Amino acid sequence: MAGGIAAIITITASTSHSMGVALADQPPTRVAAADQARQQRVNGSAEQPPTPTIGELVAQRNQLLARSSDRIEAGRQQTALAARQDILADAAESVEEEAERLRNLSTFYWPTDGGVSSGFGYRIHPILGIRRLHNGADIGGDCGQPIWAAQAGTVTKVAPTGYNGGSGRNIRIDHGEIDGNDIQTAYLHMNKIEVKVGQKVNKGDRIGTVGTTGLSTGCHLHLTLYKNGRASDPLDYIKK
Ligand SMILES: [Zn+2]
Structure with missing residues (x-):
């Protein structure tokens, strides 16, 4: 068994x-x-990719969100940069305009044809025979020839008739501030006045004609330049 x-x-x-x-x-x-x-x-195998876990999906989504948020931020920065470039271009244009205005102000226009027959300074007065300040420059010229504004500004005074203390027919133009000084020019002994008080003129605009009104020995333009209210040598500013 x-x-x-x-x-x-x-x-x-x-x-x-x-x-x-x-x-x-x-x-x-x-x-x-x-x-x-x-x-x-x-x-894991080559033929069959692994099914992602929830954690992996969340990580992938976060990555995509971060990438698109980066793109949005880049776009926003580009827009801001373009806006800033526009502002800079505008500013550069304003600076150039202001520089042009100042360049314009720094040069004056020769106000009538002809040279200087008597300059600024003390002299024996040709009619009065006494030594006194000639407070401007005598320029030109023939009676009736045009006078042009030496600088852009506003007409502040017109004396269309009379002797006017020897100045004859005269006008004054306020040019505002130039290089930190208030500048005005006055045109004396005029024949014809072609502007009105308050009128704005550009540099080189015709404002009247040469005469010999007031205390004058002959046809010429007496040009006075006021710097902060005081008569100064116009030839410091006005070059031929
Ligand atoms: Zn004079």
């Missing part, structure tokens, strides 16, 4: 052994295939 049991055990062992060999040679069972697929999911 005992010999019989031993035989059965041997047979069983042998059967088990032969079955084990047989398993290795056979194609994988369904369980083995599922296990392999799970293993591939864990390890």
